[in-house]
Amino acid sequence: MxxxxxxxxxxxxxxxxxHQRPGAQEKMAALCRAPVDAYTTAYWAHRPPYDTGRHSATVYWTRVLRALSRPACADTIEELRLTDIDSWSRxxxxxxxxxxxxxxxxxxxxxxxxxxxxxxxxxxxxxxxxxxxxxxxxxxxxxxxxxxxxxxxxxxxxxxxxxxxxxxxxxxxxxxxxxxxxxxxxxxxxxxxxxxxxxxxxxxxxxxxxxx
Known part of the structure; x- marks a missing residue:
């Protein structure tokens, strides 16, 4: 060398x-029909395995939604996934x-x-x-x-x-x-x-x- x-x-x-687009957490919390504080806690708590490729986007969002006692339907997961990607795109x-x-x-x-x-x-x-x-x-x-x-x-x-x-x-x-x-x-x-x-x-x- x-x-x-x-x-x-x-x-x-x-x-x-x-950094993440302002208002993105509030928008995704609304999609989850959850309080912003509870959503933000779940969003970051389940992030590490998603960041390192140990969990797929589907697994990640399913865990976030279940932590909020919300149903993990495919349409909601995809809407959250795309909104999240857009929020980090600038x-x-x-x-x-x-x-x-x-x-x-x-x-x-x-x-x-x-x-x-x-x-x-x-x-x-x-x-x-x-x-x-x-x-x-x-x-x-x-x-x-x-x-x-x-x-x-x-x-x-x-x-x-x-x-x-x-x-x-x-x-x-x-x-x-x-x-x-x-x-x-x-x-x-x-x-x-x-x-x-x-x-x-x-x-x-x-x-x-x-x-x-």
């Missing part, structure tokens, strides 16, 4: 893509352009916690993803951040050492997990600061930990 590789590994939501066009611009200076990859069916929809709607050096979705690789297995997948897939990576995420716990794996890490707060960090890292003479 080359000792001078530079690989920029980006989180998706909260960095390149936007991207920051400025960040998308910036990430693409980096490919002439470094390898660029993505690591995101996202269910497999959401990943399929994102890949279909965002063709720029197909031009990255690697894309790792938790629902496809069966490991979600901050599990070390998610970071190991990326180093193995790119045949690179952890020190070759600068990992960018808006959640500090994920950045700390990447650093524990041996990667450099930066906690994302905005594009302007990120640009400064990446420019410094790409021009550094040796690998170092970027300031979180």
């Amino acid at each position: 080359s000792t001078d590789r530079r690989i920029l590994l980006f989180d998706l939501f909260g960095v390149i893509a936007r 991207v920051d066009d400025r960040m998308v352009a910036y990430v693409q611009s980096l490919r002439g200076r470094a390898e660029v990859a993505l690591l995101s916690n996202i269910p497999a069916d959401h990943a399929d929809a994102f890949l279909a709607a965002q063709p720029w993803l197909h031009h990255l050096d690697h894309v790792a979705f938790s629902g496809k690789i069966h490991a979600a951040k901050p599990d070390p297995a998610a970071f190991h997948h990326c180093t193995a897939a790119l045949n690179a050492a952890p020190a070759h990576f600068l990992f960018v995420d808006d959640r500090e716990d994920n950045v700390r997990a990447a650093q524990a794996h041996g990667m450099n890490g930066h906690t994302f707060t905005g594009q302007d600061e990120l640009t400064t960090v990446i420019d410094a890292w790409l021009t550094s003479d040796r690998m170092h930990n970027a300031a979180p």
Whole structure:
């Protein structure tokens, strides 16, 4: 393996893509005919196995509906599934352009916690993803951040050492997990600061930990 590789590994939501659409939880709670607080609790409580591909969308939504004592009919499940996918579909066009611009200076990859069916929809709607050096979705690789297995997948897939990576995420716990794996890490707060960090890292003479 080359000792001078530079690989920029980006989180998706909260960095390149936007967080869940405002009002989405209320809309899905209404579809379930459930109070928003109870719905939100069930939505997140059953999410981890769905995010890592251990449960299908049907199993996930069936468990959410049963937790709310609601019938799990196929039409309701599909409406909830599509509404959920749409709620996570927005991207920051400025960040998308910036990430693409980096490919002439470094390898660029993505690591995101996202269910497999959401990943399929994102890949279909965002063709720029197909031009990255690697894309790792938790629902496809069966490991979600901050599990070390998610970071190991990326180093193995790119045949690179952890020190070759600068990992960018808006959640500090994920950045700390990447650093524990041996990667450099930066906690994302905005594009302007990120640009400064990446420019410094790409021009550094040796690998170092970027300031979180």
